[in-house]
Amino acid sequence: MSTIVDHLKNAENNCSAFERRLNEAKRYIDPEDKHAKSEWNSLQVENAKIKYRLNILKRSLIEDGLIDSQTCTHTKDSEKKMQNLSEDAYLCSFLHTAKNLFEKAITSSCQNLTNPPISVTQSQIRGVDYQCNSAMQIIKKVRDEGLILSDGSKLSPKDIAESIVRHIPKNDVFSTVAVAPPGFINVTIDQNYICKKIRDLLVYGVHVKPEENRKRILVDYSSPNIAKEMHVGHLRSTIIGDCIANIFEFLGHDVLRVNHVGDWGTQFGMLLAHLTDKYPDFLTNPPPISNLQAFYKEAKVRFDNEEEFKKQAYSCVVRLQAKEPDMYTAWKQICEISRKEFQKVYDILGIKNLTEKGESYYHDLMVDVVNDLEKRNLIEDSEGRKIFNSSEGHLLMVKSDGGFTYDTSDLACVKYRIEVEKADKIIYVTDKGQQNHFMTLFECARKATYCPPNVELVHVGFGVVIGDDNKKFKTRSGDTVRLLDLLEEGMKRALAKLKEKGRDEVLTEDELNAAKAALAVGCIKYADISHDLTLDYKFSFDRMLDDRGNTAVYLLYSLTRIRSIIKKANVTTPVEQLAREVPALKLQHPREIRLAKYVLKFPEIILQVANELRPHTLCSYLFDLSVVFSEFYEQCYCIEKVVNKDGETTKVNFDRIMLCEATASVMSKALNILGIETLSKM
Numbered sequence: 001m002s003t004i005v006d007h008l009k010n011a012e013n014n015c016s017a018f019e020r021r022l023n024e025a026k027r028y029i030d031p032e033d034k035h036a037k038s039e040w041n042s043l044q045v046e047n048a049k050i051k052y053r054l055n056i057l058k059r060s061l062i063e064d065g066l067i068d069s070q071t072c073t074h075t076k077d078s079e080k081k082m083q084n085l086s087e088d089a090y091l092c093s094f095l096h097t098a099k100n101l102f103e104k105a106i107t108s109s110c111q112n113l114t115n116p117p118i119s120v121t122q123s124q125i126r127g128v129d130y131q132c133n134s135a136m137q138i139i140k141k142v143r144d145e146g147l148i149l150s151d152g153s154k155l156s157p158k159d160i161a162e163s164i165v166r167h168i169p170k171n172d173v174f175s176t177v178a179v180a181p182p183g184f185i186n187v188t189i190d191q192n193y194i195c196k197k198i199r200d201l202l203v204y205g206v207h208v209k210p211e212e213n214r215k216r217i218l219v220d221y222s223s224p225n226i227a228k229e230m231h232v233g234h235l236r237s238t239i240i241g242d243c244i245a246n247i248f249e250f251l252g253h254d255v256l257r258v259n260h261v262g263d264w265g266t267q268f269g270m271l272l273a274h275l276t277d278k279y280p281d282f283l284t285n286p287p288p289i290s291n292l293q294a295f296y297k298e299a300k301v302r303f304d305n306e307e308e309f310k311k312q313a314y315s316c317v318v319r320l321q322a323k324e325p326d327m328y329t330a331w332k333q334i335c336e337i338s339r340k341e342f343q344k345v346y347d348i349l350g351i352k353n354l355t356e357k358g359e360s361y362y363h364d365l366m367v368d369v370v371n372d373l374e375k376r377n378l379i380e381d382s383e384g385r386k387i388f389n390s391s392e393g394h395l396l397m398v399k400s401d402g403g404f405t406y407d408t409s410d411l412a413c414v415k416y417r418i419e420v421e422k423a424d425k426i427i428y429v430t431d432k433g434q435q436n437h438f439m440t441l442f443e444c445a446r447k448a449t450y451c452p453p454n455v456e457l458v459h460v461g462f463g464v465v466i467g468d469d470n471k472k473f474k475t476r477s478g479d480t481v482r483l484l485d486l487l488e489e490g491m492k493r494a495l496a497k498l499k500e501k502g503r504d505e506v507l508t509e510d511e512l513n514a515a516k517a518a519l520a521v522g523c524i525k526y527a528d529i530s531h532d533l534t535l536d537y538k539f540s541f542d543r544m545l546d547d548r549g550n551t552a553v554y555l556l557y558s559l560t561r562i563r564s565i566i567k568k569a570n571v572t573t574p575v576e577q578l579a580r581e582v583p584a585l586k587l588q589h590p591r592e593i594r595l596a597k598y599v600l601k602f603p604e605i606i607l608q609v610a611n612e613l614r615p616h617t618l619c620s621y622l623f624d625l626s627v628v629f630s631e632f633y634e635q636c637y638c639i640e641k642v643v644n645k646d647g648e649t650t651k652v653n654f655d656r657i658m659l660c661e662a663t664a665s666v667m668s669k670a671l672n673i674l675g676i677e678t679l680s681k682m
Contacts, residue, residue, distance in 0.1 A: 015050055090209035091209075091603045094597075128186040132187070136182065175189060194596050198600065211253070240462060247618075256355070259358075263358035265406065269313040286333060289334070348517075349525070350675060363404075370398060374386075423455065429460045429462070433464075435461050439459070462533040466537070529616060552676060562663055569657050589635070599666050
């Protein structure tokens with residue numbers, strides 16, 4: 001049954017994706033081409049038939065109880081049945097587990113208190129894992145409301161804390177629970193529980209329980225401009241946005257990755273005017289404008305210095321927006337050249353499933369939006385322009401020449417994403433300089449009732465990339481750094497680093513090339529993500545390729561080192577099978593327990609990153625985990641040389657080897673979420 005439901009999900013996703021591609025293709029159909037229009041209509045009808053059959057199948061599955069009829073998503077019971085995963089298969093955040101237990105205890109203990117505060121944090125006290133601080137907050141509410149606890153306890157933080165402790169449900173998570181003055185509750189996690197969860201991780205893999213409120217989350221990132229080359233700003237948006245999308249996908253949400261490219265507006269009038277002047281026969285003889293950046297600079301110089309050319313450019317914008325065949329054909333040629341260049345970057349960075357929907361995609365909807373706002377008297381005339389005012393600022397909906405703006409497409413885009421793509425949450429990943437624009441956009445979207453209260457609109461703003469001179473990162477000549485040049489330079493330096501370490505002597509040519517690519521891209525990505533994204537980020541190949549400190553090189557070497565320990569043990573039985581044969585690992589040494597706890601902290605970190613949208617937290621966790629592993633490995637021998645009556649032999653500590661495997665699994669999963677490729681040999 002799980003296969004049937006999985007295929008249904010895939011089929012639905014494929015149908016939706018095909019429908020989106022059909023709508024996108026419609027933009028490129030010549031209005032006079034009857035054959036193309038007929039073919040497009042046939043494909044649309046065929047897709048509708050498939051969706052109809054899928055709906056019949058879905059109804060059958062609803063009758064079987066495998067799909068919830070309200071949300072059309074898998075129910076909890078059916079999801080367990082489909083995936084054949086028990087509760088043991090999921091890694092649970094100790095912090096969230098502790099909060100749930102204390103919430104039940106406080107609710108039970110303080111029955112007469114409205115909304116009692118729940119405050120549980122990780123403890124900084126040696127030997128204590130978590131600390132509940134609710135008693136000090138509850139005492140104030142109890143006194144303010146003139147109430148007493150259900151068991152008549154005295155109104156002191158210590159007595160309240162002791163009452164809470166008495167009401168903690170029976171569980172196998174807490175080992176010790178103690179009240180400390182003036183009313184703190186300190187808890188430690190049970191070692192047997194820790195050992196069992198490490199065993200479960202090895203048996204089932206690295207899974208975090210999907211969030212109950214599964215959402216459709218749209219992440220808007222990368223967004224380069226047609227006819228311009230991608231630069232380091234686009235690099236940051238692409239890397240950070242892809243990581244955020246990975247996080248939500250890992251947590252079981254339905255994620256849409258959208259590339260909102262700049263493919264409409266004044267700049268195209270400028271390009272088209274220059275194209276028609278320089279290559280008047282461009283329709284029959286496509287011009288050699290593969291170097292669009294140079295072509296764009298030529299057009300920009302003319303636009304800035306030739307008044308007649310500027311008028312021609314504005315005229316071309318209007319003609320393009322009216323979809324005149326000649327202008328439309330030229331526009332498509334320019335867009336296609338850019339797409340091929342963008343794809344080279346995405347291929348190197350390993351960016352997949354990024355759907356392009358540029359500003360032009362929403363052109364027809366822009367007309368509808370402006371008409372709708374005018375009917376409802378939500379836009380005002382201002383010196384020939386049409387303005388949409390809000391408490392955060394205003395959007396320029398229509399220019400004095402009748403043309404639309406970025407504001408128009410952005411508002412139409414929000415409306416489309418909520419009404420058509422059914423997004424529950426939309427995340428925009430751009431530089432923080434656009435913060436005011438997005439705050440105004442969000443306020444206008446709500447004022448226009450395009451965005452209901454239950455839909456989240458979020459702007460994730462990042463700082464600029466600067467060089468060693470603390471100025472905006474540019475080439476020595478002052479030009480913006482080309483992304484392809486940057487990545488190529490990274491490859492050269494990564495190869496030099498590997499040769500410096502003598503890796504060219506032990507790796508095959510294919511292995512060396514794979515290591516070079518993984519190291520270069522991994523270092524560039526990690527150096528970006530590991531910094532708090534709100535701050536400006538100093539770009540330095542020397543720092544990012546350092547094998548010391550919080551760098552990708554250090555982490556990738558740490559991971560390959562852990563895997564080499566497992567290989568050296570010469571364990572012929574798969575670690576997963578070894579774990580299945582025992583109810584729990586036998587971990588007793590303090591360093592073993594500390595490492596196990598840190599491995600199991602992974603879901604807590606993932607949930608924190610999803611909540612705060614700050615991926616550098618995951619990087620900090622990874623680095624700390626590698627440090628904790630090193631401390632474990634120094635004191636806890638995994639493979640020992642022992643001498644007995646038969647001579648020297650090797651003793652393998654299987655529990656420690658399995659702990660190594662658990663550490664490697666979590667590190668590998670975390671790096672994968674960050675978009676960094678791992679290697680078995682490096």
